[in-house]
Amino acid sequence: MAETHDRPPEQFTLRMRRYDPESGEAPYWDEHTIELEPHRSVLEAILQARDRFDGSIGIRCSCRQAICGSCGVRVNGEPALACHTHLDAAKHSARDGVIEIEPMGNMPVIKDLIVDMDEVHWKKIRRVTPWLLAKQPVPEREYLVPAESMVDVTQTIGCIQCGACVSDCLAMEVDPLFIGPAALAKAYRFVGDPRDDQHFERLNDLAQDPHGMFDCTHCFKCVDACPKDVNPMGQIMRLRRIATNDHHIVDQNNGERHEAAFTSLIRDNGLLWEAELLPRSYGGNSWFGKFHPRAGKELLSSLPAIVRALVRGKVTPAGALKPHRIPKPDLRSIQSIYENVESREQRSELNLYIAGEDEEPPPPEVPVVAGVVAPVAEMESADGAAEGAHSAPGPEGTTKPPDPETAAEETSEGRAPEGADVEAGDSGSSPPGAEGSTSQ
Amino acid sequence: MKVAYWPGCVSRGFTPELHGSMAKVAPLLDIELVELDRACCTGAGVIAEHNQELADTLNARTFALAQQVDGAAMMMNICSTCQGAQSECQERLDANAEYREHINGTLSSEGLSYEKGLTNKNFLWLLVEEIGLEKLRSLVKRPLTNLRVGPFYGCYIVRPRRRLGIDAEHPRDDYLHHVIAALGGTVIEYAGMRKCCGFPIITMNKEASLKQAGRHLGDAVDATADCLVTPCPLCHLNLDLQQPLAEKVVGRELDMPVLHLPQLVGLALGLEPKELGMNRHVVRPTSVIDWSASVVGAAA
Numbered sequence: 001m002a003e004t005h006d007r008p009p010e011q012f013t014l015r016m017r018r019y020d021p022e023s024g025e026a027p028y029w030d031e032h033t034i035e036l037e038p039h040r041s042v043l044e045a046i047l048q049a050r051d052r053f054d055g056s057i058g059i060r061c062s063c064r065q066a067i068c069g070s071c072g073v074r075v076n077g078e079p080a081l082a083c084h085t086h087l088d089a090a091k092h093s094a095r096d097g098v099i100e101i102e103p104m105g106n107m108p109v110i111k112d113l114i115v116d117m118d119e120v121h122w123k124k125i126r127r128v129t130p131w132l133l134a135k136q137p138v139p140e141r142e143y144l145v146p147a148e149s150m151v152d153v154t155q156t157i158g159c160i161q162c163g164a165c166v167s168d169c170l171a172m173e174v175d176p177l178f179i180g181p182a183a184l185a186k187a188y189r190f191v192g193d194p195r196d197d198q199h200f201e202r203l204n205d206l207a208q209d210p211h212g213m214f215d216c217t218h219c220f221k222c223v224d225a226c227p228k229d230v231n232p233m234g235q236i237m238r239l240r241r242i243a244t245n246d247h248h249i250v251d252q253n254n255g256e257r258h259e260a261a262f263t264s265l266i267r268d269n270g271l272l273w274e275a276e277l278l279p280r281s282y283g284g285n286s287w288f289g290k291f292h293p294r295a296g297k298e299l300l301s302s303l304p305a306i307v308r309a310l311v312r313g314k315v316t317p318a319g320a321l322k323p324h325r326i327p328k329p330d331l332r333s334i335q336s337i338y339e340n341v342e343s344r345e346q347r348s349e350l351n352l353y354i355a356g357e358d359e360e361p362p363p364p365e366v367p368v369v370a371g372v373v374a375p376v377a378e379m380e381s382a383d384g385a386a387e388g389a390h391s392a393p394g395p396e397g398t399t400k401p402p403d404p405e406t407a408a409e410e411t412s413e414g415r416a417p418e419g420a421d422v423e424a425g426d427s428g429s430s431p432p433g434a435e436g437s438t439s440q
Numbered sequence: 441m442k443v444a445y446w447p448g449c450v451s452r453g454f455t456p457e458l459h460g461s462m463a464k465v466a467p468l469l470d471i472e473l474v475e476l477d478r479a480c481c482t483g484a485g486v487i488a489e490h491n492q493e494l495a496d497t498l499n500a501r502t503f504a505l506a507q508q509v510d511g512a513a514m515m516m517n518i519c520s521t522c523q524g525a526q527s528e529c530q531e532r533l534d535a536n537a538e539y540r541e542h543i544n545g546t547l548s549s550e551g552l553s554y555e556k557g558l559t560n561k562n563f564l565w566l567l568v569e570e571i572g573l574e575k576l577r578s579l580v581k582r583p584l585t586n587l588r589v590g591p592f593y594g595c596y597i598v599r600p601r602r603r604l605g606i607d608a609e610h611p612r613d614d615y616l617h618h619v620i621a622a623l624g625g626t627v628i629e630y631a632g633m634r635k636c637c638g639f640p641i642i643t644m645n646k647e648a649s650l651k652q653a654g655r656h657l658g659d660a661v662d663a664t665a666d667c668l669v670t671p672c673p674l675c676h677l678n679l680d681l682q683q684p685l686a687e688k689v690v691g692r693e694l695d696m697p698v699l700h701l702p703q704l705v706g707l708a709l710g711l712e713p714k715e716l717g718m719n720r721h722v723v724r725p726t727s728v729i730d731w732s733a734s735v736v737g738a739a740a
Binding site: 330 | 449450452453454455456457477478479480481483484485486487488489490491492493494496497498501524531532535536537539546547549550595596599600601608635636638640641643644645646648649651652655681682683684685719720721722724
């Protein structure tokens with residue numbers, strides 16, 4: 001990095017989206033060329049343009065070190081903190097070498113790069129009652145809770161309220177009333193907190209709301225947008241998991257029925273039976289679900305699509321009425337996995353944000369042969385053969401030189417806050433050593 | 441190249457033309473498909489939402505079965521959602537040896553065990569990274585000249601970038617562009633090409649779901665695309681099967697054909713639209729069929 005910092009100033013051209021709603025003029029693009037060292041931030045570049053060329057450029061900022069969350073913008077179409085984006089990286093990702101800066105999406109523009117966070121983001125945050133509804137009686141001194149139970153919510157506590165996930169949320173793009181990723185992640189911060197007394201009420205509220213937890217489309221936009229790895233979509237999935245599994249909340253949005261129908265159809269057939277999934281999601285999770293009035297109504301509204309699918313031979317009546325199944329012995333294995341996992345006293349979950357990754361040498365390309373584990377000697381000799389072998393690289397922060405002897409100890413360090421005890425609970429049903437596992 | 445082949449559920453259910461066209465195209469690309477017919481659904485994120493360990497175990501079983509396929513270079517899928525769901529489980533399994541051991545413990549009654557490091561690629565990734573665009577270009581018999589194709593990536597194959605191994609060296613979120621161009625087609629960009637088709641919330645918020653599909657299709661119409669191509673059968677359900685309903689929600693006629701990736705490849709490799717099951721789409725791919733007829737006519 002030292003080398004990078006020694007690089008002399010260079011010229012960078014910024015193309016900024018300008019808009020002043022009060023002026024009555026349409027938005028327009030404005031270009032300025034500034035000069036700064038490549039490691040400096042996009043925010044510094046915007047401020048230099050404002051100081052040198054046009055004092056009317058609107059940008060909100062404060063801490064300049066990715067803590068306050070004020071300078072959320074879009075850089076080359078992607079959400080980012082302007083203070084946390086290096087100029088050389090921004091230039092590299094620009095289409096034509098010009099760094100394009102726009103205000104965040106899904107929120108009205110106040111001026112230029114400043115959006116109205118109150119109108120959208122903060123309104124949604126307030127919607128989820130973002131404070132502790134404490135268990136009574138309130139103790140005279142502090143609440144005492146096991147450290148590991150708080151480690152679980154550290155990921156959501158990491159949120160700096162920058163609005164990047166809100167800006168990029170695709171569900172909000174079509175449904176502005178969607179509570180959205182930041183607020184739902186904030187809701188999990190309290191649902192996961194053992195001191196809070198209103199878990200059921202919070203979950204029931206968010207499950208029944210047509211724009212609540214079941215309105216998320218699984219698009220992963222917020223996961224990539226978040227500069228702090230809060231993984232809002234992951235938190236929304238946890239809200240759903242707890243609402244349906246632990247509190248047995250049956251919502252009016254088909255969320256619980258859909259999950260139950262999907263999960264049990266795979267248990268019963270091994271493969272998805274689409275023709276049965278839809279009516280069950282509406283009418284209830286049984287073969288009779290399709291006769292429920294809700295399912296009938298849905299069937300009727302989908303008739304134009306169903307008729308065309310039948311006419312084109314895309315779907316045959318026999319195919320719709322009969323599930324496709326995997327072979328019987330395999331189906332029995334699948335069912336035994338279901339029984340095995342679902343009978344555990346505590347549901348377990350591995351959160352890599354907290355657990356981190358094993359610090360092992362990168363694996364050699366494992367040949368796909370007969371499920372036989374390659375002998376250790378062979379694995380070691382294959383050092384460096386791993387190039388191109390990873391289709392799914394894990395999170396960052398694993399670049400430490402491998403040391404197999406200490407690897408096991410290092411694993412437990414993860415990314416937990418200093419001083420926090422990250423050991424998993426001693427439940428025999430938790431996966432051994434899964435430090436990031438929780439019982440959510 | 442021999443691969444352990446995971447076709448997914450929907451390619452054998454509501455989009456049978458996908459599985460069928462892949463089977464037709466594979467030999468032309470010298471891909472030997474060994475179907476994992478003992479494996480179960482990936483859970484499409486829904487089983488993970490219900491119980492993460494259950495999804496991880498079911499997918500670890502599939503990975504273990506893939507590792508048993510003698511001589512297979514890797515596992516291949518033809519469904520973006522499968523890729524996304526499997527990558528998520530694999531990320532956890534590969535990250536933590538003790539967790540993997542725990543999951544393998546559940547699989548042991550069947551004599552199965554997942555060994556860290558399986559390579560699992562969607563057909564799109566395999567086309568670009570294993571077969572290569574040069575080779576693909578050389579195999580083209582009927583270049584898609586003047587066919588205006590809009591890529592529709594969907595979500596599960598482009599996000600999250602880190603998990604899916606997308607970086608400057610592996611711009612996997614641009615691969616559809618490269619493939620369309622290599623087949624001789626014209627790439628049509630439009631606003632929704634990497635957005636969500638809306639399928640995951642079709643039962644929870646149908647209007648929002650169809651508004652998503654309708655908007656992207658409308659964007660593609662405005663960009664004068666002849667057709668879209670997608671590597672995801674679930675996107676295909678919302679964009680093709682549901683298109684008559686999406687038209688009502690967005691209040692405009694769309695009539696935008698949507699092809700599965702193997703269909704587009706097959707067309708350029710000389711197969712006929714009917715062989716590729718294009719007659720089974722809800723939105724008749726007339727523009728594509730007319731185009732192929734005109735190309736054949738011109739050649740004659």
